Amino acid sequence: MNQMTRRKPAPTPVADAMPDDDACWDAFLARDRAMDGRFVGCVATTGIYCKPSCAARHPKRENMAFLPDPAAAQAAGYRACLRCHPDAVGRDRLAVAAAIAFIEAAEETPRLEAIAAHAGYAPHHFHRLFKRETGLTPAAYARGVRVGRLKATLAQPGSVTAAIYDAGYSAPSRAYADARQHLGMTPSAWKDGGRGATIRWRVVDSSLGPMLVAATDKGLCRISFGEGEAELRARFPHAALLPSDDALDAMAQRVSALVDDPGTHVDLPIDVRGTAFQQAVWAALRAIPPGETRSYGEIAAAVGRPGAVRAAGTACGVNNLAVLIPCHRVVRGDGTLGGYAWGVEKKRALLAQEKGK
Structure with missing residues (x-):
């Protein structure tokens, strides 16, 4: 049995394209921390450059120029702001991106010391930095990566034990512990369409139509519009589906x-299942106030992965908990609605109701 699946090294992270000048100026006016690291603003009257979230008084628009990074600003003759330290932002974000690539490429879960050394930081400092940028500790992110691999390998032909080792676990006990936390069921149950799991369900009325609400003994696992027992059984064909109870x-x-x-x-x-990145996206969605929207790019930046706009969209698309995890509050960068798992009209109606409150 092959206990270690050789993986290709992850590519070096590529920075996002710089926003246009109007978007840069808007970010400075809003002191938008999510845009830090994507560009710098250069002030002609002072000769300094700042990050978007700098707390200093804003200069006049005609005195501002925008460049992609500190290196470009320095080449143009500007010096770093001593208040907001814009150079550190770019270094920190690149370090976190490099650490994520290192974790995802590793055959076994790397230790914090190895991750920090790869990023060029001291372990305790990098632990705080990584959590600040991603919302997760390096260990939690690495667990999510392994769970994602486990889900992928369980979907392939072969034994459960082989899938566990191929996902990077050194022992089945750790895989079963992670599965209980992130999959809501054991690896064998997940591989076999939910066999051995118990899910209670019911359809409840709402102002936008019937909603399926289902839960394991750990918590809600599915909230959706226009679905019923047939759709739930298709997801978990071998789970025990029981009628609703009082809880x-x-x-x-x-x-x-x-x-x-x-x-x-x-x-x-x-009780939702997802990788560490997906869980971070879902947490960011729950932080969006009702009546407001965010772009997919803003969500990606909020979880420390500004280049992962498409992955943020995918995380929204696989959300199992409609309304409770409000993926309907995420729109395209140009303000158009984009997709929604339960139909664009439902998305439009939800947003209209929220903005009317």
Whole structure:
């Protein structure tokens, strides 16, 4: 049995294209931290360059020029702002991107010391930096990478044990522990269409139509519009599907109420499956206030991966919890709606209701 699957080294991260001048100016006016590291603003009257979130007083628009990075600003004769330290932002973001590539390319989960050394930082400092940029610790991100590999290998022919080792686990016990936390069921149950798992479900009415609400014993695993038992069974053909009970009835009513009153604070248990990146995106979605939207690029930047715009869109697309994880609040960079798993009209209606509140 091949316990280690050789993987190609990850490519060096490539920076996002620089926004146009109007978008750069808007970012400076908003002191948008999500745009830090994507460009710098150069002030002709002072000869300094700053990051977008700099707290200093804004100069006049005609005195501002925008360049892609500190190196370009220095070549043009500008010096770094001593208040916002723009050089550190680019270095930090590149270091985190390099660490992510290192983690994803590693055959086994690397230790913090190795990750930090690869990025060129001291371990304790880099631990804080990585969490600040991604919302996850390096260890949590690495666990998510392994779970993602486990899901992929479990979908292929072969034994569960082989899939566990091919995903980079050194022992089945660690894989089963991660699976209970991230998959909601054991690896063998996941591979076999949910065999051995128990899911309770019901369809509840909402102002935008019927909603399927389903949960494992850990929490909500599926909220969707226009689905029923057939669709749920297609996802988990071998799971035990049971009727709703009092606990699920109560959760379903609270979920339905979110459609009309999205500002209500809801603290419901969830059992969703995803990689570390997907989980970070879903957390960023839940942080968007009702009535507001974000672009896919803004979400990617918010989780420390400004170059992963397409991956952020994919994470939105595989969201299993409609409304509760509000992927309908993410739009394209030009302001158009983009896609939605349950139809663009549902997305438009949800946004209209939220903006009317």
